[in-house]
Amino acid sequence: MIADLIHFFTTNWLGQGIVILAQCLAVTVPLLVAVAYMTYVDRKVWASIQLRRGPNVVGPFGLLQPFADGLKLVLKETIIPSSANGVLFIIAPMIAFMTALVAWAVVPFDDGWVIADINVGILYLFAISSLGVYGIIIAGWASNSKYAFLGALRSAAQMVSYEVSIGFVLITVLLCVGSLNLSKVVLAQSGWFWNWFWLPLLPMFVIFFVSALAETNRTPFDLPMSEAELVAGFHTEYSSMTFGLFFLGEYANMILLSALGAVLFLGGWMSPVPYAPFTWIPGVVWFALKIAFLLFVFSWTKGTLPRYRYDQLMRLGWKVFLPVSLAWVAITAAVLQFGGWLPKP
Amino acid sequence: MLLQALAFYVFAFVVMASAAMVVVSRNPVYSVLFLILAFFNAAALFVLIGAEFIAMILVIVYVGAVAVLFLFVVMMLDINLTQLREGFLKYLPVGALIGVVLLAEILLALGVIGGDSTSLTALAKAGPQVQAVDNTRAIGRVLYTQYFYLFQVAGVVLLVAMIGAIVLTLRSRPGVRRQRISDQLYRPKDQAVTVVKVPSGEGVR
Numbered sequence: 001m002i003a004d005l006i007h008f009f010t011t012n013w014l015g016q017g018i019v020i021l022a023q024c025l026a027v028t029v030p031l032l033v034a035v036a037y038m039t040y041v042d043r044k045v046w047a048s049i050q051l052r053r054g055p056n057v058v059g060p061f062g063l064l065q066p067f068a069d070g071l072k073l074v075l076k077e078t079i080i081p082s083s084a085n086g087v088l089f090i091i092a093p094m095i096a097f098m099t100a101l102v103a104w105a106v107v108p109f110d111d112g113w114v115i116a117d118i119n120v121g122i123l124y125l126f127a128i129s130s131l132g133v134y135g136i137i138i139a140g141w142a143s144n145s146k147y148a149f150l151g152a153l154r155s156a157a158q159m160v161s162y163e164v165s166i167g168f169v170l171i172t173v174l175l176c177v178g179s180l181n182l183s184k185v186v187l188a189q190s191g192w193f194w195n196w197f198w199l200p201l202l203p204m205f206v207i208f209f210v211s212a213l214a215e216t217n218r219t220p221f222d223l224p225m226s227e228a229e230l231v232a233g234f235h236t237e238y239s240s241m242t243f244g245l246f247f248l249g250e251y252a253n254m255i256l257l258s259a260l261g262a263v264l265f266l267g268g269w270m271s272p273v274p275y276a277p278f279t280w281i282p283g284v285v286w287f288a289l290k291i292a293f294l295l296f297v298f299s300w301t302k303g304t305l306p307r308y309r310y311d312q313l314m315r316l317g318w319k320v321f322l323p324v325s326l327a328w329v330a331i332t333a334a335v336l337q338f339g340g341w342l343p344k345p
Numbered sequence: 346m347l348l349q350a351l352a353f354y355v356f357a358f359v360v361m362a363s364a365a366m367v368v369v370s371r372n373p374v375y376s377v378l379f380l381i382l383a384f385f386n387a388a389a390l391f392v393l394i395g396a397e398f399i400a401m402i403l404v405i406v407y408v409g410a411v412a413v414l415f416l417f418v419v420m421m422l423d424i425n426l427t428q429l430r431e432g433f434l435k436y437l438p439v440g441a442l443i444g445v446v447l448l449a450e451i452l453l454a455l456g457v458i459g460g461d462s463t464s465l466t467a468l469a470k471a472g473p474q475v476q477a478v479d480n481t482r483a484i485g486r487v488l489y490t491q492y493f494y495l496f497q498v499a500g501v502v503l504l505v506a507m508i509g510a511i512v513l514t515l516r517s518r519p520g521v522r523r524q525r526i527s528d529q530l531y532r533p534k535d536q537a538v539t540v541v542k543v544p545s546g547e548g549v550r
Contacts, residue, residue: 013348088378119479123401130409134381137413141374141420149420156417160410167405180481311524 023115027104035251036066042251042299049303076240081144084237088142093238093245096135100252103128107259108183110269110283121182122170125260126163129215132253133159135246136217136224136234143237151233154310155217155224161317162214168325169208172201172332173264178343186268188343193272198265204328205265207321209297212257214317216250219302223310258294259287266290353393360386373419381412398481 009015040055040062047054055062080089106121108114118124133156140152174180176197177188189196198205214221225233235246262268267290269283308316336342359382366379384407391400478486488496541549 118397120397120401120481123398123405127401127404127409130405133409133413134416137416137420138378141416153417153421156413160413163409315526 020115024105027109027115028101031101031104031252031255032248034255035248036070038251038255038295039069039247040066041295042302045296045299046303049300070244073241073244078242079237079239081237083144085142085144088138089237090242092135092139092142093242093249094135095138096132096249097245097252099128099131099135100249100256103256104259106182107256107263108186108268109287111183111187113269113284114183117181117183120180122174122180122185125182125256126167126170129166129253129256129260130159130163132215132249135249139238139246140234143234145237147230147232147236148234151224151230151236155234158214158217158221158223158313158317161314162211162321165207165317165321165325166211166215168322168329169204169211170264171329172204172325173197175329175332175336176201176343182263182268186263186270189267190270191274193267196265196267196270201265201328201332203324205261207325208261208265209294210316211321212261213298213301214313216253216257216298218250218254218298220305220308221313222307223313226307228307254295254298255291258291258298261294262287262290266294349393353390356386356389356393359383360390373422374416377412377416377419380415381408384408384412396480398484 009019043065044054044062055065058064058068080086103125105116106114106118106124108117136155136159137152140148140150140155143149173185177185179185179188213219217224223233224230225235227233230236235243238246269287271278271281271283271286363379363382363386367376367383370376370379384403388400388403388408391397391403543549
């Protein structure tokens with residue numbers, strides 16, 4: 001009986017399809033719950049920075065607040081402006097939300113816990129994260145509104161600029177690992193927590209984190225939706241669940257880039273101390289803790305820093321991060337080559 | 346195998362259809378969006394033949410960067426479509442000629458004309474076995490050894506193009522006040538701040 005079942009799920013195409021579907025659900029459902037609670041944690045963190053209580057009315061400690069918000073967004077009316085481009089107006093939030101979800105296919109949660117263990121995992125993540133900008137540009141254009149369009153243009157220029165330095169960060173990491181497979185990136189960082197790449201590649205970790213802020217349009221780089229000048233930027237014209245998808249996509253993207261940061265620099269599922277009581281804790285818990293830490297820093301910066309001016313943003317991206325990361329790629333390559341630390345193929 | 350063939354035909358059909366839509370669609374923004382769809386499906390075709398590195402690079406470079414800038418420009422330009430359509434028939438023979446040349450090159454590469462000596466399959470035998478190493482490594486091995494000089498030349502060509510673009514667009518406008526971060530940082534404290542004792546009821550003059 002059990003042998004039959006194993007046979008069905010490993011060889012039959014229907015069985016394999018069911019397994020793949022189950023794997024996808026096993027990733028996306030916890031992810032969506034995490035997104036919902038990330039909005040709650042975000043508000044709680046800002047609240048404590050500003051000496052307020054934050055959401056505390058709906059449910060115990062306000063824990064049901066995300067669901068109340070979601071329900072409100074679903075029940076509101078979707079307004080499509082009469083001069084907007086209807087099809088693209090609807091497609092844009094879907095793209096924004098979908099690109100944030102499909103990237104999770106290659107993220108390793110634990111040793112072997114990955115949906116698609118592909119050889120070009122880093123490149124896949126980089127490719128998908130560079131697609132998120134389309135949701136924003138298309139939204140800005142399809143809204144047929146000045147504010148939305150200006151927000152979209154800002155976002156396009158900003159994300160393209162910071163992708164360049166993220167690309168160089170990824171190159172240094174893959175130089176140290178010798179593989180583009182994300183599981184191998186984590187395995188290359190085994191041992192004590194000072195073996196993780198955050199210490200040997202500290203400047204790149206800082207550049208990665210700041211670029212991640214810019215890539216997800218978060219404070220201090222939230223110019224695409226700066227409310228002081230552009231109403232709400234690219235999603236000015238959006239309402240109800242079309243807005244909701246942008247919002248969820250933004251948070252899912254934040255969690256994704258935190259996961260990428262955890263995999264590349266904080267040792268993924270590795271425990272910080274490679275000895276008994278710590279290694280008993282499952283790797284997925286360590287991974288979640290590391291993501292949670294990076295997400296807390298995201299909220300912390302949002303609660304603390306003022307917004308950049310646009311030319312300062314571009315200056316930082318092109319004149320500071322690009323030369324520094326380019327130099328660091330050369331330095332890393334030289335150290336690996338002449339120090340004899342080049343990873344074995 | 347059946348599934349793979351099916352996937353190939355779906356992707357190939359979408360590539361062809363969206364490439365046609367790039368040319369015929371009336372709105373230039375739609376053209377760029379169809380171009381992106383074509384890039385995507387071409388990347389999927391690369392994945393099907395096992396060239397995952399090229400597929401990812403296609404998505405990163407063309408979809409993630411080049412097409413974003415296309416879209417950026419096309420959305421900002423006020424393009425008059427009827428003016429664009431006027432030249433369509435005039436330039437059709439030129440376009441057709443380029444198409445024929447590209448087709449001939451592909452046929453030459455596949456060895457349909459000119460025999461096996463010029464074909465890519467003959468050249469591919471010189472490279473590393475793709476099955477033995479993953480194809481990122483395989484490309485690296487030939488690119489930085491066998492084709493090293495060509496690779497460098499390609500880099501120089503790109504550099505020249507980049508410098509050209511900068512020279513064409515750089516203009517120094519007089520009378521524009523720019524922020525000089527280094528000047529700001531080098532300004533000493535005594536020039537930046539004055540401490541004033543404010544007498545009550547009079548204010549600062």
